[in-house]
Amino acid sequence: MDKVTLERIEKLHPLVREEVKEIIKECDEALTGPAKVRITQGLRSFEEQEKLYAIGRITNGKKVTNAKAGQSIHNYGLAVDICLIINQKTASWDTAKDWDNDQVADWYECVKIFARHGWDWGGNWKTFKDMPHFEKKNISTGKGLIKTSWRTLIKMKRDREGYVIL
Template sequence: MDKVTLQRIEKLHPYVREEVKQIIKECDKALTGRAKIRITQGWRSFEEQEKLYAIGRITSGKKVTNAKAGQSIHNYGFAVDMCLIIDGKTASWDTAKDWDNDGIADWYECVKIFAKHGWDWGGNWKTFKDLPHFEKKEIKTKKGAVKATWRNLAKMAKNNDGYVIF
């Protein structure tokens, strides 16, 4: 696991940090070839979210999100975006390439590992597919399970660090 990925994991909600580290370790172990996983985005501020939402609407470019500030799971630290780092230096978002020649695209090896841990893949969405995106589907608390939607998370109290409290 590279330094950049570790730094981004440390900004996620404390509830998922160790789980994401475990997922990355499992992905890197499964990817026996030239590719390793890198987290390109984790927690995102409301300000960053508004800037992304403006792309293709207020500023030039192709739309990259339908989520306004507060409407992204990234804003609560329960989502990550990823890429593959090839040979330790080149970023790839190629979902079809099989860098380790095991007959399964490396990207889909990671998709399966995230799913095993209860994470939803943006590539499975019916509209606005987001191939680099993964988000936690459910949060288990002492009071029961909470569906990890931005609507649910936005209503919850936050601690001094800005993370939702369960």
């Protein structure tokens, strides 16, 4: 696991950090060729979200999100975007390439691992597919299983560090 990925994991919600480390470890072990997983985005501030939402609406460019500030699971540290790093230097978002020649696209090997851990994949969305995106919607806490959505999360109290209290 590379330094950038570890730094981004440490900013995620404390309840998912260890799980994400395990997922990335499993992905990297499954990918026996030159591809390894890098988290390109984890926790995103409301301000960053507003800037992304403005792209294609207020500023030039193609729309990159339909989520306003507070409407993205990234805003709560419960989502990650990934890419594959090839030979420790080149980023790839190619979902079809089989870098390790095991007859399964490396991207889909990772999709399966995230799914095993209960993470939803943006590639399964019916509209506005988001191939690099994974989010944790069901979180097991001492209070039981919490089904999270931005509508629920935005109303929740936060701790001293700014994370929602689950």
